[in-house]
Amino acid sequence: MAQASSCWGCFQSLIDIHMNLATVLPALEIKFWVCVVDYKLADLEGYPDKSIAVGLFEGVVRTEEDLHLLKTMRAKCQTLISFGSCSCFGGIPGLANFSDIEECLDVKFRENKTVSGGEVPSENVPAILPVIKPNHDYVDFDIFLPGCPPTSKLILTAVTALLKGEPIELEPHTVCHYCDREKKDTPVEKILRPFDGNADPDRCLLEQGYICVGSATWGLCEGLCVNMGSTCRGCYGPPPPIMQDQGANAMSMLGTYAPLPPEEIKEQVKDPLGLFNRFTYATSHLGSIRIKREEAKKK
Amino acid sequence: MTTEPTETTNENEEWEPRIVAYCCNWCSYAGADLAGTSRIQYPTNARILRVNCTGRLSPEFILAALDMGADGVLVSGCHPGDCHYTSGNLKARARWAMMETAIEQAGVDPRRVRLQWASASEAQLFADGVREITEQVKELGPIRSEWK
Ligand code: SF4
Ligand code: SF4
Ligand code: SF4
Ligand code: FES
Numbered sequence: 001m002a003q004a005s006s007c008w009g010c011f012q013s014l015i016d017i018h019m020n021l022a023t024v025l026p027a028l029e030i031k032f033w034v035c036v037v038d039y040k041l042a043d044l045e046g047y048p049d050k051s052i053a054v055g056l057f058e059g060v061v062r063t064e065e066d067l068h069l070l071k072t073m074r075a076k077c078q079t080l081i082s083f084g085s086c087s088c089f090g091g092i093p094g095l096a097n098f099s100d101i102e103e104c105l106d107v108k109f110r111e112n113k114t115v116s117g118g119e120v121p122s123e124n125v126p127a128i129l130p131v132i133k134p135n136h137d138y139v140d141f142d143i144f145l146p147g148c149p150p151t152s153k154l155i156l157t158a159v160t161a162l163l164k165g166e167p168i169e170l171e172p173h174t175v176c177h178y179c180d181r182e183k184k185d186t187p188v189e190k191i192l193r194p195f196d197g198n199a200d201p202d203r204c205l206l207e208q209g210y211i212c213v214g215s216a217t218w219g220l221c222e223g224l225c226v227n228m229g230s231t232c233r234g235c236y237g238p239p240p241p242i243m244q245d246q247g248a249n250a251m252s253m254l255g256t257y258a259p260l261p262p263e264e265i266k267e268q269v270k271d272p273l274g275l276f277n278r279f280t281y282a283t284s285h286l287g288s289i290r291i292k293r294e295e296a297k298k299k
Numbered sequence: 300m301t302t303e304p305t306e307t308t309n310e311n312e313e314w315e316p317r318i319v320a321y322c323c324n325w326c327s328y329a330g331a332d333l334a335g336t337s338r339i340q341y342p343t344n345a346r347i348l349r350v351n352c353t354g355r356l357s358p359e360f361i362l363a364a365l366d367m368g369a370d371g372v373l374v375s376g377c378h379p380g381d382c383h384y385t386s387g388n389l390k391a392r393a394r395w396a397m398m399e400t401a402i403e404q405a406g407v408d409p410r411r412v413r414l415q416w417a418s419a420s421e422a423q424l425f426a427d428g429v430r431e432i433t434e435q436v437k438e439l440g441p442i443r444s445e446w447k
Contacts, residue, residue: 248359255394259386262396272397273404285362286405292446293406
């Protein structure tokens with residue numbers, strides 16, 4: 001189990017299978033999981049190739065060390081799982097590609113508001129890569145398990161199947177399929193911001209005007225947020241085929257529901273790229289164009 | 300959707316923009332046809348693709364074209380109110396508003412894309428639209444030059 005640049009949320013979700021750990025853990029022999037068991041990178045590097053049955057990879061490749069870790073995991077594992085939306089689509093860290101690397105370094109180090117005379121660290125830390133590319137551009141994965149984070153239930157389903165040596169069966173439905181709200185197929189009269197008014201708890205949020213990207217999102221969470229009263233932000237990425245452009249599909253969906261004049265749309269949808277590709281910018285078409293441009297800069 | 304870039308033309312040759320033009324079957328495709336039969340001159344840079352209605356276009360089609368190396372994308376449909384399927388073009392127009400902002404946010408010049416309305420009898424309008432985007436894109440240069 002390897003963590004690149006990420007928040008540990010996916011592994012936390014794995015640990016959150018709680019009592020089920022009691023059945024799962026004895027069946028596993030953990031060969032590498034920094035923070036949990038005392039193996040170092042050198043141990044992972046020392047294992048024979050393909051000697052580990054299953055590997056989970058969380059996070060994006062932001063540094064040279066992340067890249068090395070990803071390639072090492074690929075070499076050592078028979079089955080490599082892209083674990084969580086960061087690893088599958090670039091996720092939230094992928095939004096860093098909105099800015100070029102110099103702008104990122106300014107905000108984080110050089111002009112950081114909480115330090116004076118900030119510098120980009122160069123000693124004892126791995127070098128930062130100029131742009132976040134999707135992990136699958138570097139190595140092939142055998143399984144993608146998206147979600148920010150994947151629910152404990154989904155992880156348990158996947159781990160149980162793997163332990164039995166069975167394929168992981170995942171339903172292809174979108175979030176709407178699991179959403180209990182009533183849908184009337186009515187067009188949107190006005191696009192609302194999340195803070196506008198109070199939403200009817202029983203009706204489709206989108207039809208009320210709140211931007212919900214459930215219809216462009218893989219429903220592996222079984223409608224977690226929409227059944228709790230919040231719009232879907234799209235954290236599981238697009239449904240299969242999962243490398244389609246979730247943001248483009250979400251825009252398409254919203255245009256269908258809200259065929260309003262362009263000025264009105266522009267007024268109410270201020271940040272379409274961040275809104276519709278929140279978790280999938282790195283794997284979207286616009287994200288891919290941006291990555292190509294950033295890579296060209298460094299040449 | 301796969302977006303393997305298509306072959307680049309020889310760099311030493313003089314560059315001509317490659318433009319993808321999605322035209323709806325009922326108005327603009329017929330308009331383009333009329334432009335042809337009426338011998339109206341317009342740049343040959345546009346590769347016309349017929350779709351049933353502009354409402355059939357997901358922004359993915361447009362963004363994928365740019366990602367694959369098209370220098371510009373033109374979408375041409377019936378005038379608002381005249382869509383053969385009542386409101387397809389209104390949906391296209393709403394999507395366009397979001398897509399245009401998104402394109403800018405990603406650092407791509409929105410002059411690479413153009414949405415226009417041209418009916419089956421407006422051959423000149425169609426031809427002018429093609430000329431306009433071709434000129435705009437010529438000013439911007441090849442999209443690939445930003446990538447290498
Ligand atoms: S996918 Fe979400 S929960 Fe998992 S590491 Fe990334 S940000 Fe954290
Ligand atoms: S758009 Fe959102 S609120 Fe409406 S049915 Fe789909 S998931 Fe539920
Ligand atoms: S409802 Fe949407 S945002 Fe919420 S967990 Fe599911 S996919 Fe993620
Ligand atoms: S049929 Fe022409 S835009 Fe709908």
